[in-house]
Amino acid sequence: MASNPSLVMRILSASVAVSNRASNIIRNVLTKGDLGIVEKGKNDLQTEADRSAQRCIVASLHKQFPNVAIFGEEQLDPQETIPKDFIELNFDEEVLKHTCPEYLKDTKDEDVVIWVDPLDGTAEFTQGFLDHVTVLIGISVKGNAVAGVVHQPWFNFEKPGLPLGRCIWGVIGLGAFGFERETPPPNKVIVTTSRSHSDRMVTEAVEACNPDEVVRVGGAGHKVLLLIEGKVHAYVFASKGCKKWDTCAPEAILHAVGGTLTDFHGIRMNYSADVQRKNTGGVLATVADHGKFLGCIPEHIRDAMDK
Numbered sequence: 001m002a003s004n005p006s007l008v009m010r011i012l013s014a015s016v017a018v019s020n021r022a023s024n025i026i027r028n029v030l031t032k033g034d035l036g037i038v039e040k041g042k043n044d045l046q047t048e049a050d051r052s053a054q055r056c057i058v059a060s061l062h063k064q065f066p067n068v069a070i071f072g073e074e075q076l077d078p079q080e081t082i083p084k085d086f087i088e089l090n091f092d093e094e095v096l097k098h099t100c101p102e103y104l105k106d107t108k109d110e111d112v113v114i115w116v117d118p119l120d121g122t123a124e125f126t127q128g129f130l131d132h133v134t135v136l137i138g139i140s141v142k143g144n145a146v147a148g149v150v151h152q153p154w155f156n157f158e159k160p161g162l163p164l165g166r167c168i169w170g171v172i173g174l175g176a177f178g179f180e181r182e183t184p185p186p187n188k189v190i191v192t193t194s195r196s197h198s199d200r201m202v203t204e205a206v207e208a209c210n211p212d213e214v215v216r217v218g219g220a221g222h223k224v225l226l227l228i229e230g231k232v233h234a235y236v237f238a239s240k241g242c243k244k245w246d247t248c249a250p251e252a253i254l255h256a257v258g259g260t261l262t263d264f265h266g267i268r269m270n271y272s273a274d275v276q277r278k279n280t281g282g283v284l285a286t287v288a289d290h291g292k293f294l295g296c297i298p299e300h301i302r303d304a305m306d307k
């Protein structure tokens with residue numbers, strides 16, 4: 001173990017452990033079969049898996065880090081009793097073997113905001129596209145995404161015999177772990193975007209990148225996994241529908257491996273406690289050539305995305 005681990009590494013280590021617990025909770029909800037679907041808004045669902053996973057993550061991290069701000073996607077009753085077996089107080093030892101990057105060593109409780117998407121890709125979850133689902137725990141320091149966990153509960157679900165699920169974590173300045181880095185094919189352009197929250201502008205922005213292939217899948221977390229594993233070149237989402245909890249962990253992990261996630265003006269997201277939850281400038285994420293993709297976006301689309 002790194003001696004006297006920093007606050008950021010302790011939060012990250014706890015987040016990896018708690019994501020394993022949340023992932024079990026999510027799989028159990030599906031096994032039991034009653035998803036308890038609630039419609040929060042237009043094209044915006046919540047299930048018992050979203051609710052239970054958030055209870056687990058927020059209550060566990062709050063117990064460990066009572067003075068750190070934690071925001072979860074789901075609006076739940078803060079007074080409700082959390083089942084004992086939802087509380088995970090362990091630390092992942094693997095994370096603690098790594099040394100905290102110098103720029104994060106003096107981080108204080110009040111500098112940190114944790115953004116939790118207990119289940120990213122809910123629409124796809126309810127439709128059986130299980131590998132689109134991820135659990136996202138993003139750690140921001142002074143408004144910047146710096147570290148995160150993207151846990152995929154059903155990784156390998158169509159490959160019986162292989163271990164089910166995986167946890168990818170990373171820190172900017174340290175790197176990202178839990179997956180195999182690949183670079184995308186050099187002679188074509190593959191773009192990923194939403195499959196369940198698309199509209200004319202979303203499609204027009206994708207087409208403006210002149211893709212040879214378009215991969216429409218669920219989840220901001222899942223799409224960033226496609227990027228870091230070299231399956232796609234860019235994630236293009238000209239919409240105001242993604243929120244801070246969708247992008248914080250993916251942005252940190254993508255930047256930890258040298259990629260880039262910004263809005264449609266090329267600006268990194270702000271994750272301070274007082275920001276509006278929506279990423280109203282849209283989302284553009286790439287493993288390389290970020291400027292080239294930004295340059296493909298027509299002016300009227302850029303203008304439609306907030307600055």
Ligand code: AMP
Pocket residue numbers: 042043044120121122193194195196197198217218219220239240241242243246
């Ligand atoms: P998608 O690529 O459609 O899976 O979207 C990525 C994340 O942003 C998911 O958590 C979605 O629920 C969320 N999201 C995107 N667009 C919308 C929208 N119009 N309304 C609600 N949530 C959205």
Ligand code: MG
Pocket residue numbers: 117119120121220245246
């Ligand atoms: Mg989400």
Ligand code: MG
Pocket residue numbers: 050073117118119120121122
């Ligand atoms: Mg969610």
Ligand code: MG
Pocket residue numbers: 044045073122
């Ligand atoms: Mg949602």
Ligand code: MG
Pocket residue numbers: 193194195219220237
């Ligand atoms: Mg999307």
